[in-house]
Amino acid sequence: MNFSCKPENNKSIALEIHDFSGIEPYLNLEGDKTYVVNFWATWCAPCVKELPHFEALQEKYKEEIEVILVSLDFPHQYESKLKPFIQKYQLQSKIVVLDDPDMNSWIPKIDPQWDGAIPITVIYNASKRLFYNQTFSYKELETELQTFF
Amino acid sequence: MKTMLSLLVLLTTVAFTPIISDNGYEIGDIATDFKLKNIDGNTVSLSDYKDAKGFIVVFTCNTCPYAVAYEDRIEALNKKYAKKGYPVIAIMPNNVRTKPGDSMEAMQQRAKEKGFTFPYVMDADQSIYPQYGATKTPHVYVLESTAKGPVVQYIGAIDDNYKDATLVKTKYVENAVDALLSGTPVKVTKTKAIGCSIKV
Numbered sequence: 388m389n390f391s392c393k394p395e396n397n398k399s400i401a402l403e404i405h406d407f408s409g410i411e412p413y414l415n416l417e418g419d420k421t422y423v424v425n426f427w428a429t430w431c432a433p434c435v436k437e438l439p440h441f442e443a444l445q446e447k448y449k450e451e452i453e454v455i456l457v458s459l460d461f462p463h464q465y466e467s468k469l470k471p472f473i474q475k476y477q478l479q480s481k482i483v484v485l486d487d488p489d490m491n492s493w494i495p496k497i498d499p500q501w502d503g504a505i506p507i508t509v510i511y512n513a514s515k516r517l518f519y520n521q522t523f524s525y526k527e528l529e530t531e532l533q534t535f536f
Numbered sequence: 537m538k539t540m541l542s543l544l545v546l547l548t549t550v551a552f553t554p555i556i557s558d559n560g561y562e563i564g565d566i567a568t569d570f571k572l573k574n575i576d577g578n579t580v581s582l583s584d585y586k587d588a589k590g591f592i593v594v595f596t597c598n599t600c601p602y603a604v605a606y607e608d609r610i611e612a613l614n615k616k617y618a619k620k621g622y623p624v625i626a627i628m629p630n631n632v633r634t635k636p637g638d639s640m641e642a643m644q645q646r647a648k649e650k651g652f653t654f655p656y657v658m659d660a661d662q663s664i665y666p667q668y669g670a671t672k673t674p675h676v677y678v679l680e681s682t683a684k685g686p687v688v689q690y691i692g693a694i695d696d697n698y699k700d701a702t703l704v705k706t707k708y709v710e711n712a713v714d715a716l717l718s719g720t721p722v723k724v725t726k727t728k729a730i731g732c733s734i735k736v
Binding site: 431432433459461462488489491492494501502503504505 | 601671672692693696703729732735
C-alpha cells in the first residue's frame with residue numbers, strides 16, 4: 388500500500404456533503420459494478436468495528452465493486468471527529484456525508500423496514516438489490532457479496 | 537425517471553421483504569407495565585400514576601449523540617405535558633457493561649446537570665425494551681391510559697430536526713399528545729429517525 392500521497396492533515400480532506408437528494412443517486416448507480424453502500428458514523432461503535440471489513444473488501448475486489456461509505460456524523464464534528472478518523476485509518480473507499488435532519492422523510496426510501504439504527508448496508512447491482520440491517524464480519528460480508536456475482 | 541426508478545426499487549423491496557410482526561408494539565397494542573429503578577433509588581411503574589391520562593415513554597441514554605441532542609426537548613415535553621396528564625418516563629436500555637457511560641451513577645450525574653424533572657429509570661435486565669420493540673435511542677412511545685391498559689398511540693421520533701430545535705417544522709410527539717388530549721385521532725402514528733442501536 389502506498390501512503391506517500393495521502394493527505395497529511397484535516398485541511399486536505401475535502402468532504403462531499405449532501406442532503407438525501409444528493410445521496411440517493413449513490414443508491415441507484417447504473418454502472419457495471421456491484422455497489423456496497425454502508426451507512427455509518429464515527430460515534431457508532433459497531434459501525435467502526437466493521438468498517439475495516441468494507442475497506443478490505445474494496446481492496447480485494449477493486450475491479451468488481453465500489454464501496455461507498457455514507458457518514459452520518461454530525462456537522463459540528465466533521466473537523467473534530469470525522470476528518471481525523473478518515474486520516475487516522477487512511478480510509479480508501481469513497482466517503483460521502485449525509486446531512487439531512489428530516490430523517491423521517493428519507494429513512495423509508497432507503498428501506499421500508501429500516502427503523503433508523505445504524506449500521507446498515509445496501510448491496511446492489513444491475514440485477515439484484517438487498518438491504519442489511521445488521522453488522523458483518525469480513526467472512527459474512529464476502530460471502531454475501533459473492534451472491535451478487 | 538429517477539423518481540420512477542426509486543419507486544420501483546421501493547416497491548420491489550416491499551414485495552420481497554418479509555414483514556416481521558412480532559417485533560415489538562404496533563399502534564393499538566397494550567403496553568406492558570414495568571418496575572424499574574429510578575435515579576433516586578425508588579422504583580417506577582406506570583401503575584404508580586393513578587391519575588395519568590397517558591405517558592410519554594422515551595428510551596434514551598447519556599452516550600448517544602442523538603439522545604444528547606434531544607435532552608432539553610425531552611425535559612421540555614415533561615414540563616409541558618406532565619401537568620396535563622402525560623408525564624415523561626425516560627428508560628435507559630443499554631447494557632452498562634458495554635456502555636459504562638450509561639451507568640446508574642452516570643445517569644444520576646447527567647440528570648442533575650440537566651435538571652431532569654422526569655424519572656430516568658434503568659432497564660437493568662434489558663427485559664422491557666424488547667417488549668416495546670425499541671431498537672435505538674432516542675425512541676419514543678406515547679401511551680394512552682384506558683380501562684384495558686396503556687394503549688400505544690405513537691411510536692417514533694420527537695420531531696423532524698435533531699440538529700436544531702428552532703428549525704423543527706413538525707413536533708410529532710406534541711401533535712400526538714395534543715390529539716389525545718383533545719380526543720381526536722393521532723394523525724401521524726409512526727415516524728423514523730436515526731439513532732444509536734441499543735447496546736446489548
